[in-house]
Amino acid sequence: MASLSQQEIIYLISLGSLGMLMTIGGLAFFFVVYQRRMLLFKESKKRDDEEHAQKMIELQLESQEFERKRIAADLHDSVGSLLWGAKLTAAYIERTGELQQEQKDSHKELMEILDQSIHVVKRISWELTPEGFHYSGLSLSISSLCARFNGHGLKVIFIEEGSTVLWNDERALSSFRIVQELVSNGVKHAAASMLIVRLFWSETELMVEVSDNGKGFELGETRNGIGWWNINHRAKQLSATIDIGEPPTTGGSIINLKIPLPNDSK
Template sequence: MDKSIEQEVGLLYGGVVVMLLLALALVAFFLIYQKKLVSQQLALQTIQGAYQKEVFAAAIQAEERERERIGSDLHDEIGSSLSAAKVLMAQLEDATSATDKEQEVVALIKGIIGNSLQDIRNISQNLHPAVLAQFGLGKALHNLGLVCADAFPNGVAVHVELAAPLSYAHELALYRIVQELLNNALKHARASRVTVELRQLPHSLVLTVADDGRGFDYARVQAGGQGGLGLKSLAARVSLLDASLHLESAALTGTSVRVEVPLLG
């Protein structure tokens, strides 16, 4: 009788051990499966991220080519025609047979043509920054600040500290980022002053653009997915630089944007 009880206890103990082993095996299988699933999801996200980055890059390259073409056409064709018209107006203005009224009209037309020429130069420069290609990012940003200064009551301050030139692709991306932020400060923030700073650190490049405009609730915009084309374009260009974007803004306190670009080597 005692031996039979011992056998039953032994079988019961063995059954419990087997069940525990099965439970442990199931837990181990589940953990391995979860780990594999997470790994596959991360790999898929990496592939999707790389593909999305390639799409962004292709779209921006196409945009830059079109900007260059339109800018060249404006400068070479329309700009040349207006310059010729301005010369002809100057000749009419100097004509001794013209009446005072005719000279007044000619002077007015000449002024309109001159303003149109300046507008075309500004638009052409915005579309395709020749200064950037010829003289680099520092000169291009200072020139951009001068061009935009009249639009802000207290001007645009630009400070650039670059130890060495960057690749043209990086310089163009940073230039477009500053251009976009200046446009936002003018149209949306209604700022009176903007400060642009570009500093090269040992392992990174830090771009800061700050304005004293009316600001906005950035956290709410992010949570609601309400970012306009300007913010989306900004985020896309930052992503292509493998950079990080830090934006601080609140109502009536202005906006500060910092972009940190890692430097290899």
């Protein structure tokens, strides 16, 4: 060490210190790079998970729609046909046989039951898959839906405003399902005497308002039944927003739905 000049010693100590600093710097740099990569990885994984969850929901809703169609077709083609067959046979018995008054009454009752059954099968089948949705579109289907619920102490009013368009694609069917569920909820749980479904068509979106004069419900209440699950996921799929509130009149509830319209439906 004695043969080293002062300058050389300073040079060595500086180099040693630089080496130490570089080690610590390298350590910090590695940690920063690692954390950044981990953050990016987590973000991408989160995105993938969300996409996967969305895909799963879409598949679930698709399979639900498929099942609805299958059950509707089965009801219509098998139970419906059998009932029609039974009605024809019953009519044939009336035409060919000499029936006494008591038998005539029973026959009449049977025909009424068969008519009712055919009607119920048709209704269920329609609710499962609206007949000719692709021909009639969203507005007409909702209008038919309201007409079907009308009666038995409940008045269901359908109002449509704005420039109506024939919207009949998969998104339209999803929108119909949401309205169907909201109307059905109103009929089943609201104990209302009047239910109004309003459609407001604009250039960019469709606003749906379903209101009733029933008992309403708690705003903070958690809604996690299958019906609400379907509504929420279909709304998410449509990038739609749902607002739940009370109408300005006393009692009842009001639900607003804003569905962005695709370009080709305008």
